[in-house]
Amino acid sequence: MKNKVLLGTAVILAAFSIYGCKPQAPQSAAIGDAASRVYVPPGQYDEFYNIVSGGFNGQLSIYGIPSGRLIKILPVFSVFPENGYGYSEETKPMLNTSHGFVPWDDLHHVAISTTKGEHDGRWVFANGNNTPRVARVSLKSFRTEEILEIPNSGGNHSSPFITENTEYVIAGTRFSVPMGGKDVAISSYKENFKGSISFIKVDSVSGHMNIAFQLRTPGFNFDLSRAGKGPSHGWFFFSCYNTEQAYTLLEVNASQKDKDFIMAVNWKKAEEYLAQGKGKVEKVKYAHNVYSEKTHSATSTIRNEVTVLDISELPEIVYFIPCPKSPHGTDVDPTGEYIVGSGKLAATMPVFSFTKIQNAIANKEFEGDFDGIPVIKYEAALHGEVQKPGLGPLHTEFDGKGNAYTSMFVSSEIVKWNVKTLEILDRVPTYYSIGHLSVPGGPTKTPHGKYVIAYNKITKDRYLPTGPELTQSAQLYDISGDKMRLLLDFPTTGEPHYAEAIPASMIQANSLKFFKIEENEHPFAAKGEGQARVERKGKEVHVYMTAIRSHLTPDNIEGVNVGDDVFFHVTNLEQDWDVPHGFAIKGANNAEILIMPGETQTFLWKPLSTGVFPFYCTDFCSALHQEMSGYIRISAAGVKTPLKFSTGKIEGEQPTGAGN
């Protein structure tokens, strides 16, 4: 009996001890003084602007670091009904392409402009991955100023990385395709499909972009790229996958080879060939869209030519360096000497030496060629390998102290290692499945350091659930000490891919407050209530409208018919910070427009039925915002109601002098 009791107790104890052996979930909470490190008191500013790609929302979002507060969503490649981007007549041309109006794109990467390899705080470039495009956004107005479509490209992923002085922005094709829209069998990939890398020249004053030349390359996929800097300035490094040249079931067929390539491009050499007239001009079709802050309008121009340099005919531009298993990130350290290849399926992470690459080229240490392009011997280019870094290395950023931080998608962690010694120093988990990561100033010659921010692909249980579609997220880690420390989780809009952070001090003081009304050159601007009017030109009715607290002029309009195209050109007469006005009209098949002080924006309305339609200001502007409204009368087609417009005029009475 006694033994039975003992035995029973032992069994229960054993059962508990087995349960106790079950591994615990990883410690996932921030510790210590994390709260005070990320707390920015009310009324105070964050230390950094974090400019984050929005992935499939086609936008950029701006966060403050260290608080993680979302400050702004900035539309780039996608329409934005919130402020009328892509809906107003002025902004529609921004989204024009050779395929017509494309209202959406997939924005993956950003690059803040640099001078001498350091942030200069002027512009941020962004890529459109789906319909190949590159955008330039002003960091003064926080608006998209220019979008350039990329011809001969099958998807612009390897972009918009920049050279040291923003001489060039890069656009490398993700998918190789037959050039010139050729109608060929997909199975003729090896024969007909080609890659294309565009070097987009950036005007150092205006920022305007134009494609200086394209490199025609063998057909495989280009993933990511980075420019050399310092000693390696003049070179550009691209990761390539699918050197198997598969055209179906890539997850298997493009993962066969032990090594793919990092492609090293000597762009100074390419410039020489270009100057010698070795480029071939090809007929293509692509759109170039520029927004003017003077006319407050975008113009879209279709361009028809591009100059191509064929690397199979022009030696010494390109060299291939073998890199283990489908490299994703290729990142150049702040000194410009080391190039990190992240083979996303590889067990080790190679670090190449620029000096060794140069020596290998000089001594012709090649293991063979690919379509006539020399392939440098792996060992000849290699500085060393980071052993057992983690699973699924994707991207690497750098601090200013000789350390690298690599994101590990599969093992869901950030790994810190020393660039020279290749020794792993620390690792922290991310929640979950980190993609890109960002150290402030990480891609520059002088990183600002202090934090690393993880941009995660999966959030799962980290936030309150919101049905099947969950938020995306970022995580902030302190890297000022030897060990990385989790400080903060913050949700993000869209899907964050690459992001950059820049000290607020480099942007804040230059931020535009409003547009000067006297500099407004919009052809339909009414730069004072005296200029407000309605003009009919056949079926087009142009309303030159002004908005100032708290009335629209004119606010009574008659003499418009069903079937007319009514253009409301609304000029915001305010000359003070943070006083936008909005405009919307009942039943319009359109979004609202928001008009910044001093700006003119145009809202197109096609009335479909008779009646009197109210319109109003949509941005709460003043104590009398609710009164900021008006009526437009729509008569049946063919009815000759006299054209009339006014504000403050009461029939049969003297005008009261609106608003003064």
Next chain:
Amino acid sequence: MKKLKLISRLTIALSALLLISAYFIPLWQIVMWAPQYPEGLEMKIWIDNITGDVKIISALNHYIGMRHIEVSMFPEFGYMIYIVAFVIGFGILTSIVNRRYMLAAYTALLLACGTAALVDFYLWGYDYGHNLDPTAAIIVPGMAYQPPVIGTKQLLNFTAYSGPDLGGWFFIIAGILAIATLIFEVFTSRKKI
């Protein structure tokens, strides 16, 4: 006819010359703060102009029926440049003529001008703050919006401050110099008797 000491002639010349600054820097300032304007809205009054956030202030004031502030509202801007020029000339003349009655007259002129300016400013402020548009959107019964002549005053959501700007301080120094010189002259000459 009492003559002046050399030091007195110099301080009077200095007093007159200080007034030249009135042509280059603002004389008076009005600053207003509200919850929405923590950085403040400024209005600078010059000898012949009014600058600063005048348009913004006017745009806000129209809700309570105050008129738009325009340079043309102030005929003073037309003749102030001549008055100040006359005062400067009189001061220089005092220094040259070197007579105590001239010093007394200059001091009186300066004080009279200062007083007249403040009275004029008060009268304008009274009219601007009381003479409101009866159709204004916001009418607070019994409320007037006269800005303070000097000092700080709460006007609805705004805290308004009025006071001398740099040019005004030069005017005040010029006045103090004139008075001090006059007192100095009176006292030192009494001792001699």
